[in-house]
Amino acid sequence: MLRRFFWLVFLLVPALAAGVTLNGAGATFPYPLYAKYFSAYHKLTGVRVNYQSIGSGGGIRQLYAQTVHFGASDAPLTDEQVEAFERKFGTAVVHVPTALGAVVPIYNLPGLSTPLRFSGPLLADLFLGKVKKWNDPRIAELNPGVKLPPFPVTVVHRSDGSGTTYVWTEYLAKVSQEWRDRVGVGKSVSWPTGLGGKGNEGVAGLVRQTPGAIGYAELVYAVQNKIAYGAVQNRAGKFVLADLATVKAAAAIDDFPTDTRVSLTDTPALDGYPVASFTWILVYRDLDKNRAFKSKAEAKALFDLLWWIVHDGQKLNEALHYAALPEVAVRASEANLRALRYRGEPLE
Amino acid sequence: MKARLYGKLGDALFTALLVALALGVLGVAGLLAWELWVGGAPAFRAFGFWGFTLSSEWNAVSERFGAWPFLIGTVVTSAAALILAFFPSLAAAIVVAEYAPRRLGEVVAYLIDLLAALPSVVYGLWGIFVLVPLVRDHVEQPLFLWSAEHAPALMGLLGPPTGIGMFSAVLVLALMILPYASSLARDAIRLVPREQREAMYALGATRWEVVRRVVLPYARGGIFAGVVLALARAIGETMAVTMLIGNSGQLPYSVFGPAATMASVIANEFTEAEGELHLASLLAVGFLLLLLSLAVNLIADFILRRMSVGEGRK
Numbered sequence: 001m002l003r004r005f006f007w008l009v010f011l012l013v014p015a016l017a018a019g020v021t022l023n024g025a026g027a028t029f030p031y032p033l034y035a036k037y038f039s040a041y042h043k044l045t046g047v048r049v050n051y052q053s054i055g056s057g058g059g060i061r062q063l064y065a066q067t068v069h070f071g072a073s074d075a076p077l078t079d080e081q082v083e084a085f086e087r088k089f090g091t092a093v094v095h096v097p098t099a100l101g102a103v104v105p106i107y108n109l110p111g112l113s114t115p116l117r118f119s120g121p122l123l124a125d126l127f128l129g130k131v132k133k134w135n136d137p138r139i140a141e142l143n144p145g146v147k148l149p150p151f152p153v154t155v156v157h158r159s160d161g162s163g164t165t166y167v168w169t170e171y172l173a174k175v176s177q178e179w180r181d182r183v184g185v186g187k188s189v190s191w192p193t194g195l196g197g198k199g200n201e202g203v204a205g206l207v208r209q210t211p212g213a214i215g216y217a218e219l220v221y222a223v224q225n226k227i228a229y230g231a232v233q234n235r236a237g238k239f240v241l242a243d244l245a246t247v248k249a250a251a252a253i254d255d256f257p258t259d260t261r262v263s264l265t266d267t268p269a270l271d272g273y274p275v276a277s278f279t280w281i282l283v284y285r286d287l288d289k290n291r292a293f294k295s296k297a298e299a300k301a302l303f304d305l306l307w308w309i310v311h312d313g314q315k316l317n318e319a320l321h322y323a324a325l326p327e328v329a330v331r332a333s334e335a336n337l338r339a340l341r342y343r344g345e346p347l348e
Numbered sequence: 349m350k351a352r353l354y355g356k357l358g359d360a361l362f363t364a365l366l367v368a369l370a371l372g373v374l375g376v377a378g379l380l381a382w383e384l385w386v387g388g389a390p391a392f393r394a395f396g397f398w399g400f401t402l403s404s405e406w407n408a409v410s411e412r413f414g415a416w417p418f419l420i421g422t423v424v425t426s427a428a429a430l431i432l433a434f435f436p437s438l439a440a441a442i443v444v445a446e447y448a449p450r451r452l453g454e455v456v457a458y459l460i461d462l463l464a465a466l467p468s469v470v471y472g473l474w475g476i477f478v479l480v481p482l483v484r485d486h487v488e489q490p491l492f493l494w495s496a497e498h499a500p501a502l503m504g505l506l507g508p509p510t511g512i513g514m515f516s517a518v519l520v521l522a523l524m525i526l527p528y529a530s531s532l533a534r535d536a537i538r539l540v541p542r543e544q545r546e547a548m549y550a551l552g553a554t555r556w557e558v559v560r561r562v563v564l565p566y567a568r569g570g571i572f573a574g575v576v577l578a579l580a581r582a583i584g585e586t587m588a589v590t591m592l593i594g595n596s597g598q599l600p601y602s603v604f605g606p607a608a609t610m611a612s613v614i615a616n617e618f619t620e621a622e623g624e625l626h627l628a629s630l631l632a633v634g635f636l637l638l639l640l641s642l643a644v645n646l647i648a649d650f651i652l653r654r655m656s657v658g659e660g661r662k
Binding site: 054055056057058060152154159160161162163183184185186187188189190191192193194195196197198202205206209210213 | 405406407408409410476477480481484508510511512513590591594595596597598606608612615616617619620621622
């Protein structure tokens with residue numbers, strides 16, 4: 001209640017400006033990318049977009065409270081959430097993927113020149129606190145020829161709720177039965193061991209400060225801050241280092257679902273990096289059901305914006321280290337966007 | 349018009365205004381408690397008030413929530429920081445008010461007050477980049493290695509010597525609350541009447557005797573008020589603690605190991621809490637934090653009443 005009021009005040013102020021203004025709120029991970037999209041789009045069309053990076057959970061709540069035109073989330077809506085929207089507002093929620101992100105293992109072992117290689121089960125056991133030393137035979141076996149120091153392993157995880165944690169734990173749960181049973185999947189989980197840092201910068205800071213630490217961070221963050229990260233073995237058995245190409249490859253799967261709500265962790269793609277995920281913009285399919293829309297012009301503006309993002313906007317992704325959408329995701333999004341309606345009328 | 353404003357009407361208006369403002373403050377405080385209670389009610393309903401307060405499981409995946417680890421974390425870090433900060437702050441106050449030459453005293457007092465003006469995120473950064481490596485390499489690891497050799501039983505109590513954890517958080521917290529305790533103590537000491545001291549000196553007392561027998565007893569009310577303010581500040585401190593404490597609610601805590609406080613868990617999880625029960629539990633933790641602050645203030649008020657300034661020695 002308190003928070004809703006707070007954001008209402010925030011969102012009302014810019015609405016006084018002239019012209020079409022769209023408001024969105026949600027995930028922090030794609031915020032730099034969205035800021036770039038929206039400033040480029042404003043120059044192109046004059047449409048103003050305000051985006052508040054309050055977190056995925058907040059974005060979904062604001063969309064539910066109808067204070068924003070669109071939400072943004074690093075995790076797709078759960079089936080219960082989809083149903084909750086349908087029950088309350090009588091409309092589906094359309095997921096529009098905008099970019100791909102990846103989560104990478106980062107570590108602090110002085111004197112290593114090549115990236116370490118990890119397998120999924122090994123990562124799970126490290127984060128469960130079962131592998132306690134860096135010179136453990138299981139790590140040495142995957143990294144022949146690497147001189148591993150006898151440091152104790154210090155696990156560093158996110159202390160704040162985060163889509164990054166969601167993707168990371170989802171991957172660990174897919175590759176480790178014990179992780180699934182003992183910890184599970186979520187934006188914040190009950191960690192069996194380790195230190196918590198707030199935000200990517202918090203985790204990276206703790207890892208940097210602690211010899212023998214292992215943590216996880218967004219690929220974008222690791223690349224921009226030049227933090228060394230390890231390669232992860234994918235389902236096909238390849239050790240893959242995350243980069244724009246391998247992350248994009250993770251989405252090259254055969255039975256791509258039409259609603260784009262797909263988990264890409266532990267991808268079957270041969271060259272795909274196994275800890276990757278889409279990030280989505282969420283909109284009502286029947287836009288008039290969202291009280292934030294005052295006119296068809298606004299609905300049309302949103303449609304045009306989303307259409308632009310999945311097509312021309314994608315060119316902005318790679319400069320900011322976000323992987324661009326693969327062809328299948330663009331095709332699926334086109335179909336989903338064509339299904340958007342305002343008072344029953346299509347917007348194309 | 350002017351005459352009327354200064355007459356009865358003006359008086360009535362002024363009174364009404366004052367009463368409205370005073371009631372407003374009461375109203376805001378009441379509303380705050382009410383909102384926290386209403387927001388947290390689902391958690392209290394699901395687990396019971398004591399079940400929620402005393403359970404040590406906090407798991408957003410299985411949706412089981414209990415505030416005990418955070419309550420303990422808050423109480424232990426605040427109390428430890430207060431104990432660490434008390435004597436240095438009192439010493440600083442005495443030096444500034446009694447011993448130092450006036451100029452020097454002013455400079456020192458100014459610098460101590462400046463500590464209170466630093467944003468807590470700056471303390472957090474300083475803690476991570478300066479204090480943590482120092483503490484880790486020169487305090488925690490030597491102690492840990494020593495205990496591994498001579499007293500293995502202690503190792504569990506000490507915990508992993510990574511530098512991030514309860515110990516560093518308490519050190520920084522102590523530094524942060526020091527100016528509050530110190531500046532109230534200083535003011536109280538300065539307020540001790542000159543006649544009292546002079547009478548003591550006239551009896552042939554040394555400086556130390558004057559401080560011990562006149563100044564401190566006379567100023568104890570003010571000193572204690574500073575302690576309470578510092579404690580309240582420590583209980584509510586969020587940013588610096590979150591950056592340094594390691595944010596783990598797994599009991600049992602150890603001296604060097606990670607921990608979590610009520611304020612830190614709220615700051616950490618509030619933005620992305622999706623489940624109704626998760627959000628409600630965080631608000632419930634906020635409500636408990638309010639209760640804890642209230643309890644501290646009530647107890648303090650009670651003690652303060654019993655030892656108010658100069659009372660009993662008139």
